[in-house]
Amino acid sequence: MKPIPTKARILLVEDDTSLGYVIKDNFEQDQLDVCLCEDGELAFQAFETNPFDLCVLDIMLPKLDGFTLAQKIRSINKDIPIIFLTAKSMKEDKINGFQIGADDYMVKPFNIEELLLRIKVFLKRSVKESMTDFYKLGAYNFNHPNLELLHADQIKHLTQKEADLLKLLCEQQDKVVKREEILTKIWGNDDYFAGRSMDVFISKLRKYLSHDLQIEIINYHGIGFKIKVN
Template sequence: MSTKILLVEDDPGLGFVIKDNLTHKQYDVTLCTDGEEAYQQFSNQSFDLCILDVMLPKKDGFSLAQSFRSKNQNIPILFVSAKGLIEDKIAGFESGGDDYIVKPFSMKELFYRIEVFLRRTSTPEEETSFTLGAYQFDGNSITLSHRNELKTLTQKEADVLKLLYNNKDRVLKREEILKSIWGDDDYFMGRSLDVFISKLRKYLKHDPSIQIVNYHGVGFRLEIN
């Protein structure tokens, strides 16, 4: 799974240049051009790092940073701004930023600064830990406790279940699941997914309030009652 970066920059020219460069470095970049859009994106997805312009339409970079910090404790926030006065930098750090880069800057410097923080955040802890009915899942490999039983899921089983859980409010298309877990390339694949769904249903059968429902011809949804 590639590293997801939220890039917020209202100058479209610069925004695209940065995005292209980062994409080229294998980062998965989401570009927003105003503060509200950025806030939306941040609420809906989980990013590994943010690059924020300071002056933005609708919601400036500093208040964005504060909202982000209150939601996600730890995410690295890099400010990028034309305002290079010391007071501006201070404001950036005080709103929770980890770095403050003054425009114009070199793309190479940006890369290195990004790497510094990704290196230092590579979190050993996965935040994928949740309760599902009678079951308790945690960590990368997931265990399930029912009565005295304890079932350890395999990696792919866990991947599928986590994905279903994280999208429990909507129907996930087969294609989406395949792309997300098996990779963008070969989601023309066979019936593996069905086999995994089948296995998961078996594990979850003791709690009838948890159901993996197939919407014929559309996809799957994890339903919790």
């Protein structure tokens, strides 16, 4: 999975050049990364070759109309929010049709601030969704639900237990987690053998994380473990 982007990337498709640039400028002042395309085909090419977080599509476009473009985009990515820009002249029933494939739509002429506001809502939502159970650990990214530990495009697949253990440590980064707590939460009992098994897992995690020397899993003798990033 991709690392957390600094700027959200917006695909803006608008054939009216001057309007397009007005919107683009406004968005960029709000720390959005905008790719402006002037027709549907160019837009789709851009979408195929670059990652985006959200699309703003005019309905009336040269070469490939916004609705068809949206379908093609959706065939690649079902989740990406799509906002349509519609002309005022558009008939109601047609708008209803569009609504189905759209996450939102705005009727021209619209207030750019209003559009920005709605975009922010979608971005906030998707950040929230993708951030759940996602931990940053030095040079690593740890995706708990997917059981993946990423480092410089290398993916290490973890087992459920490895992932659960790493998560428990990450949740309490820089704090000592008691052996007893780990054992009861993940192993379900805290006898001698479970304890030794856990030590084996700690050893494995250390090996997986050894590419970043800033990361340490420190043992507190007789107490537990702490994960630390210098």
